[in-house]
Every structure is written in C-alpha cells, then in structure tokens.
Amino acid sequence: MMSPEKQETAAAVRVLGRWPSPFVIRVLIALRLKGVEYEFVEEAMGNRSELLLASNPVHRKIPVLLHRGRAVSESLIIVQYVDEVWASQAPAILPSDPHARAAERFWGQYVDDKFPTAIRVLRGKVAGDKDEAAAQVAAALVHLEEALVQCGRGKGYFGGDSLGYLDIALGSHLGWVRAVERMARVCLLDAAKLPNLAAWADRFCAHPAVADVMPETDRFVEFSVNNDGVPPKAAHTNSK
Amino acid sequence: MAEKGVKVFGMWASPMVIRVEWALRLKGVAYEYIDEDLGNKSDALLRYNPVTKKVPVLVHDGEPIAESAIIVEYIDEVWKDGYTIMPADPYERAQARFWAKYADEKCNAAIFPVFTATGEAQSKVVHEAQQCLKTLEKALEGKKFFGGDAFGYLDIVVGWYAHWLPIIEEVSGVSIVTEEELPLMKAWFDQILAVDVVKETLPPRDNTSRKTLIYTGSRAQGQGALVPVGNTNRYQRFPPTAGNLPESLPRQRIEVLGFLEGFRDIGLFHIASMHQKRVWV
Numbered sequence: 001m002m003s004p005e006k007q008e009t010a011a012a013v014r015v016l017g018r019w020p021s022p023f024v025i026r027v028l029i030a031l032r033l034k035g036v037e038y039e040f041v042e043e044a045m046g047n048r049s050e051l052l053l054a055s056n057p058v059h060r061k062i063p064v065l066l067h068r069g070r071a072v073s074e075s076l077i078i079v080q081y082v083d084e085v086w087a088s089q090a091p092a093i094l095p096s097d098p099h100a101r102a103a104e105r106f107w108g109q110y111v112d113d114k115f116p117t118a119i120r121v122l123r124g125k126v127a128g129d130k131d132e133a134a135a136q137v138a139a140a141l142v143h144l145e146e147a148l149v150q151c152g153r154g155k156g157y158f159g160g161d162s163l164g165y166l167d168i169a170l171g172s173h174l175g176w177v178r179a180v181e182r183m184a185r186v187c188l189l190d191a192a193k194l195p196n197l198a199a200w201a202d203r204f205c206a207h208p209a210v211a212d213v214m215p216e217t218d219r220f221v222e223f224s225v226n227n228d229g230v231p232p233k234a235a236h237t238n239s240k
Numbered sequence: 241m242a243e244k245g246v247k248v249f250g251m252w253a254s255p256m257v258i259r260v261e262w263a264l265r266l267k268g269v270a271y272e273y274i275d276e277d278l279g280n281k282s283d284a285l286l287r288y289n290p291v292t293k294k295v296p297v298l299v300h301d302g303e304p305i306a307e308s309a310i311i312v313e314y315i316d317e318v319w320k321d322g323y324t325i326m327p328a329d330p331y332e333r334a335q336a337r338f339w340a341k342y343a344d345e346k347c348n349a350a351i352f353p354v355f356t357a358t359g360e361a362q363s364k365v366v367h368e369a370q371q372c373l374k375t376l377e378k379a380l381e382g383k384k385f386f387g388g389d390a391f392g393y394l395d396i397v398v399g400w401y402a403h404w405l406p407i408i409e410e411v412s413g414v415s416i417v418t419e420e421e422l423p424l425m426k427a428w429f430d431q432i433l434a435v436d437v438v439k440e441t442l443p444p445r446d447n448t449s450r451k452t453l454i455y456t457g458s459r460a461q462g463q464g465a466l467v468p469v470g471n472t473n474r475y476q477r478f479p480p481t482a483g484n485l486p487e488s489l490p491r492q493r494i495e496v497l498g499f500l501e502g503f504r505d506i507g508l509f510h511i512a513s514m515h516q517k518r519v520w521v
Binding site: 058068070073074077078080081101102106109110 | 291292300303305306307310311313314317318330331333334337338341342375
C-alpha cells in the first residue's frame with residue numbers, strides 16, 4: 001500500500017499507453033532511468049479513451065505523458081522532456097556535448113524513419129514487401145553498428161557508459177525486431193556481421209530500466225498472432 | 241590539423257537550408273556557404289553526410305551535423321550566450337519540438353499536393369492544407385511569434401511558409417493562407433518577413449535579373465517538366481526528357497519551390513540560368 005506522498009507523486013506522472021508499443025516502452029525506460037515514479041494507464045486496444053483524446057487531440061496516439069496537469073506527446077520528445085525536467089537526477093539521457101547530442105538526435109530520427117513501417121510490414125500488420133522491409137532494417141542496422149562504435153567509443157552503450165537517448169530510441173524496437181525475426185524467419189540483427197550491436201542488444205534488454213517494461217520475445221509474438229491478422233504460418237490455409 | 245570554422249552545405253532554394261542560416265545569423269556566427277547542385281552532389285557533401293546525402297549539412301570545425309531542425313538546436317547549444325532560440329522551460333521546449341515535427345510531417349505533406357493537383361482534386365487538397373495549418377495556427381494564439389515576443393525555434397522551422405506559400409499559391413492559382421481562413425498565420429507572415437535575418441537571406445521573389453528554373457521532375461517518378469499553359473499562370477506536366485521540349489513554348493519564369501528535404505517524392509530541382517537564351521536541362 002503506497003504512502004499518501006508516494007501516491008501523490010505517482011499520480012503526478014502518468015503515462016498513457018500499451019505495453020507492446022516501442023514508443024511507449026521508450027517513455028517507461030526514460031522514467032525508470034531517472035527513478036521517477038509513475039502511473040501506467042493502459043489504453044484498450046482499438047478504443048481510445050476520453051483521456052487520450054483530450055490529452056493528444058492532434059494525433060490521438062500513445063504514448064502521452066501527463067505531468068503537472070499538462071500533456072506531452074511524441075515518444076522522443078517525451079524522452080527529452082523527462083531528461084530536462086529531471087535533469088538533476090542521474091543519469092543524463094542525452095549527453096552534454098552539443099555535437100554528441102546532435103548525433104544521437106540524428107540517429108534517433110533515422111531509427112524512426114527506417115524501423116516502424118518496416119516492422120509493421122514484417123509483423124503482417126500492414127501490407128507490404130517483407131523482403132524489402134527486412135532489407136531496409138538490415139541496412140539500417142549496418143549504419144547503426146558503425147554509429148555504436150563512433151558514439152559509444154568502445155563502451156557498452158551508444159551513450160557510452162550508461163544507457164542514453166539513442167539506446168532508448170533503437171533499443172525500444174528490439175522486442176519487435178526479435179519477434180519478427182522469428183515470425184518472418186529472417187535474420188535482422190546478425191551477430192556475425194554486427195557484433196557490437198548484437199552484444200549491445202543483450203546488454204540493453206537486461207538493463208534494470210528495461211527488463212520490466214520490455215517483455216520476452218514470446219510475448220511480442222503472441223501479441224502479434226492474436227492481433228495482427230493472419231498468423232505467421234497461415235500460408236496454405238483459407239485465410240480471410 | 242583540424243579545419244576550423246563553420247560551413248553550410250546547402251541549395252539556395254531550400255527552405256530547410258535557410259533555417260540553418262537564420263540560426264547562425266541570429267547568433268552572429270560567420271559561415272561559409274557552399275551551394276550544391278543536387279543533381280550532381282559534391283564529394284564533400286557525400287563525405288560529410290553519407291547516410292542521407294541531403295542538405296543542409298553544417299560542418300563545424302570539421303565535424304558534420306545533418307537534419308535542419310537538429311542543426312538549429314545544435315547552434316543554440318553551442319553558441320549559448322547569443323540570441324536565445326529554444327524556449328527555456330522544458331514543457332515549452334516539448335511544445336516547440338512537437339509543432340516542428342507536426343509541421344514537417346503533416347503540414348508539408350498536406351501542402352505539397354496543392355502544387356501538383358488540378359481541378360476539383362485541388363480544392364480538396366487546398367482545404368486539407370488549410371485544416372493542417374489551422375491546427376498549427378493554434379500555437380500562435382495570443383502571440384506575435386510562435387516563440388512569443390521574439391522569433392524563436394518554431395518560427396525558424398516554419399518561417400519558410402511566409403515566403404514560399406504565397407509563391408505556391410501564385411503558381412498553383414489558389415489561395416491557402418487567407419484572412420478568413422488563417423488570420424493568425426497571415427499576420428504572422430508579416431512578422432516573419434520583417435525579421436532582419438529573414439530579409440537578408442530569402443531568395444528573390446520578383447527578380448528581373450533572373451535565374452529561371454525549370455522543374456525537371458522526379459527521376460524516380462518521371463513526373464516531367466512543368467511548362468506553362470499558354471499565357472496563364474498555370475503550369476502543366478510535359479515529358480521528362482530534356483530536348484523534347486518544343487521551341488515554341490514561351491519562356492516563363494517560375495519561382496523556386498524549394499521542396500527538398502520535406503518533400504522527398506518530388507525529386508530534384510535543376511537550376512538553369514536563362515538570361516537571353518533558352519537552356520534546357
């Protein structure tokens with residue numbers, strides 16, 4: 001049973017979302033990194049709550065962060081907001097050096113250009129050429145392998161010693177990357193070709209700020225099977 | 241020995257490039273401007289931005305940064321004692337970034353079809369563009385600039401509308417930002433065009449000494465050249481191959497519609513300098 005103070009604090013930060021969304025996962029990781037208590041308000045599938053519609057009237061999408069009576073939307077914008085509001089709490093999510101910040105923001109935007117649509121295609125959630133989608137993700141990961149070496153400078157994360165903005169931006173997609181590797185039977189994160197990223201991926205998923213909010217691959221696969229339409233092995237059945 | 245100084249790789253008609261110039265000029269930072277022929281990108285550009293190969297790229301003491309909105313934040317952070325570009329408050333910053341993303345993703349996508357649609361389809365896309373801009377306009381309520389009293393980050397990101405939207409309207413024969421539909425935006429256009437750094441950098445709109453631009457269309461889509469319809473203000477598509485264009489077409493000057501980074505599917509512009517003779521590209 002939470003103390004009244006903790007209850008008030010927890011209610012002071014709320015996240016509207018659903019667990020399988022990598023965008024929601026980003027926000028949760030950022031809050032956990034900063035040690036900020038929050039209330040997770042689960043949005044029902046296919047049925048937007050009044051609260052969501054009121055908080056994000058422009059896009060009507062999750063995640064939304066509610067803090068001090070105001071709403072912040074767009075996952076990477078929320079992550080930066082969390083970093084700035086709780087700037088006094090370590091670790092810093094974005095680095096302090098302006099060039100390093102710009103590089104992480106650049107790659108974060110790159111991730112959002114290359115991954116979401118391709119993953120939806122590979123999941124079977126939207127129609128598209130799966131081979132092309134897989135090639136796009138694989139090509140993007142080649143660039144990101146290089147970026148990891150450059151940004152991380154031989155340390156464990158894109159952020160160096162500690163998990164940061166770009167780790168969150170890319171790492172949040174790992175749940176689905178691993179799930180679609182299994183469902184579409186493709187190898188996207190090839191450990192032989194992308195040794196640094198492969199090691200980073202395991203490290204990321206095991207991080208305390210991540211482990212509880214990004215479940216095992218099985219759960220993502222199960223979610224996809226139940227929600228994304230045609231199941232992965234439906235090749236020869238009469239499917240609608 | 242590391243190179244020193246600031247370079248901007250750009251294309252003179254690009255509204256994304258101009259954001260970077262505005263930010264640098266607000267800070268009083270001297271820079272070397274390198275104009276790129278996007279149909280024939282320089283080795284330097286490709287070396288500095290091998291991932292997306294686009295302009296603008298800022299090179300600061302030899303280190304490149306790409307993506308215009310990201311470059312603007314970088315400039316604000318490096319030259320932090322100069323003019324304040326980003327708001328100080330984290331919530332205001334989040335709002336500014338939110339609307340910048342909205343404008344670049346939604347509004348630009350809504351505006352582009354105005355340029356290419358005709359007839360009834362065009363009135364539909366004009367309406368959609370207006371709806372998008374009306375949403376953005378809410379962020380102007382009670383303020384002179386998006387940044388409040390002073391020209392700020394969001395003004396830098398969307399300020400190009402003040403110059404380019406009237407041009408798009410003229411070339412396409414439509415009205416988008418009107419007193420009736422978008423009064424706040426219309427008033428804001430005047431504020432933007434009065435800002436010193438904006439005045440210093442805008443490409444000429446009504447320029448008699450002229451560069452004439454022939455839109456050669458998207459290589460990927462083969463959309464072809466835009467050529468005038470008789471003596472009207474309207475333009476129509478023409479097959480893409482240079483040299484097929486008939487001699488009898490009147491020479492027209494069209495303004496550059498600098499759709500580069502935001503409108504990925506429109507392809508490239510080629511600049512042809514046409515003084516007294518016809519040069520097709």
